[in-house]
Amino acid sequence: MHLHGTSRINGQGHLEIGGCDTVELAARYGTPLYIVDEALIRERMRQFIAAFRHTGLPFQVAYASKAFSTLAMCRVVAEEGLRLDVVSDGELYTALKAGFPPERIYFHGNNKTPEELEMALEAGVGLFVVDNFIELELLAGLAADKEMKAQILLRTTPGVEAHTHNYIQTGQEDSKFGFDYQSGQVMRAAAKAIAAESLELLGFHCHIGSQIFETDGFSLAIEKMAQLSRECRSSLGLQTRILNLGGGFGIRYSGEDRPLPVSAYVEAIAAGVRAGFGEAGVPEIWLEPGRSIVGEAGTTLYTVGTMKEVAGVRKYIAVDGGMNDNPRTALYQAAYEAMLANRAKEEMQETVSVAGKLCESGDMLIWDAVLPQVKTGDLLAVSCTGAYNYSMANNYNRVRRPAVVFVRDGESSLVVRRESLDDLIRNDCLPERVPTAEPAQG
Numbered sequence: 248m249h250l251h252g253t254s255r256i257n258g259q260g261h262l263e264i265g266g267c268d269t270v271e272l273a274a275r276y277g278t279p280l281y282i283v284d285e286a287l288i289r290e291r292m293r294q295f296i297a298a299f300r301h302t303g304l305p306f307q308v309a310y311a312s313k314a315f316s317t318l319a320m321c322r323v324v325a326e327e328g329l330r331l332d333v334v335s336d337g338e339l340y341t342a343l344k345a346g347f348p349p350e351r352i353y354f355h356g357n358n359k360t361p362e363e364l365e366m367a368l369e370a371g372v373g374l375f376v377v378d379n380f381i382e383l384e385l386l387a388g389l390a391a392d393k394e395m396k397a398q399i400l401l402r403t404t405p406g407v408e409a410h411t412h413n414y415i416q417t418g419q420e421d422s423k424f425g426f427d428y429q430s431g432q433v434m435r436a437a438a439k440a441i442a443a444e445s446l447e448l449l450g451f452h453c454h455i456g457s458q459i460f461e462t463d464g465f466s467l468a469i470e471k472m473a474q475l476s477r478e479c480r481s482s483l484g485l486q487t488r489i490l491n492l493g494g495g496f497g498i499r500y501s502g503e504d505r506p507l508p509v510s511a512y513v514e515a516i517a518a519g520v521r522a523g524f525g526e527a528g529v530p531e532i533w534l535e536p537g538r539s540i541v542g543e544a545g546t547t548l549y550t551v552g553t554m555k556e557v558a559g560v561r562k563y564i565a566v567d568g569g570m571n572d573n574p575r576t577a578l579y580q581a582a583y584e585a586m587l588a589n590r591a592k593e594e595m596q597e598t599v600s601v602a603g604k605l606c607e608s609g610d611m612l613i614w615d616a617v618l619p620q621v622k623t624g625d626l627l628a629v630s631c632t633g634a635y636n637y638s639m640a641n642n643y644n645r646v647r648r649p650a651v652v653f654v655r656d657g658e659s660s661l662v663v664r665r666e667s668l669d670d671l672i673r674n675d676c677l678p679e680r681v682p683t684a685e686p687a688q689g
């Protein structure tokens with residue numbers, strides 16, 4: 248397993264992250280456990296900011312909270328000076344409860360409800376990325392009722408196919424997100440937005456996809472967005488003040504992944520923007536990375552339970568979590584790396600497939616991991632689980648979601664408690680007509 252950030256093997260042959268021995272973390276907090284390397288998160292945020300400063304362009308970096316959102320994470324984002332992208336009332340509520348400045352939050356999503364838009368307007372959210380005509384009218388109406396002026400960007404699908412998994416491509420024409428560029432839809436939306444007194448159109452947004460390793464998709468998207476800006480200026484008199492290019496920068500899950508350094512993505516974007524807009528006409532460039540900020544900072548720690556050998560085919564080892572804490576293998580055929588956190592220096596001896604504990608054949612975390620001889624009770628660490636794991640976790644099979652700890656400089660802090668059995672039935676109701684359980688059979 249590749250060691251990211253502050254991960255290392257300590258003198259006892261244990262995996263250590265943020266100066267904390269993971270064997271001790273397992274004893275203290277239990278497993279499964281999400282461990283987050285806080286220093287690495289902060290480093291990544293600073294890398295984006297430093298890379299932009301180096302380009303000399305006007306910029307803003309936001310964090311896409313869908314990748315991983317908790318109160319503590321929102322505090323870290325605020326402290327590092329990034330903006331925050333939210334896509335639901337839940338993400339917004341989390342940010343507000345964490346004390347995140349509302350004017351630095353902006354709201355995304357292809358079906359924001361009237362209640363969500365009202366909540367955001369009332370909270371003083373700084374910006375809305377409007378996705379479609381229905382939302383445009385709805386927001387204009389709600390803002391007018393409140394005698395407010397809502398600042399907006401228009402989400403655009405520039406017609407660019409990013410080289411990534413089909414499910415996480417978002418910039419192509421046939422996508423549920425945004426106003427289409429090619430057919431002129433976004434121009435019509437811009438005209439409507441300009442005409443609405445309660446809206447102020449600041450510019451455009453596009454996000455071509457996620458886990459992208461090349462810069463050509465971004466360059467192509469920028470070309471189209473620059474063309475759109477020129478067309479809007481000549482036909483509508485609109486000056487594009489903000490161009491938000493989304494997120495999507497790839498990370499290293501396994502040896503097959505070849506991500507570029509943050510600075511390489513930012514430099515390619517800056518070059519594209521300069522070429523497309525000309526030095527004098529460059530708008531403020533916004534990025535909203537999620538995965539590249541938190542992905543490599545997360546490690547999930549599991550305890551190995553049962554094992555099964557299918558003679559001549561494969562050996563399964565089962566851990567105490569699974570697709571409920573990490574659905575990415577099942578959803579996207581994602582590849583992960585693992586190691587035995589309690590015997591990290593031992594020689595690799597076998598190839599095993601790591602299964603979860605849920606009643607679902609697709610509940611697999613890793614196919615064919617090479618590990619030392621695995622025993623029941625071993626601690627298995629799976630790396631790169633910081634993004635879209637906790638945030639996509641669920642209670643299938645009524646399995647409790649794990650705890651999350653931040654580790655830094657030898658200290659660990661609980662940032663999300665492990666769910667209790669009572670948490671699982673907290674929202675269940677028993678209607679009176681449902682009788683007390685009595686055996687109906689036999």
Ligand SMILES: Cc1ncc(COP(=O)(O)O)c(C=O)c1O
Nearest residue numbers: 311454457458494495536537538
């Ligand atoms: C609109 C938007 N912005 C930002 C992101 C964050 O993407 P990533 O986590 O790949 O950086 C996503 C998710 O893909 C998204 O849909």
Ligand SMILES: N[C@@H](CCCC[NH3+])C(=O)O
Nearest residue numbers: 415417457575579634635
């Ligand atoms: N959930 C996806 C990323 C898509 C994010 C939303 N556009 C993943 O785990 O890779």
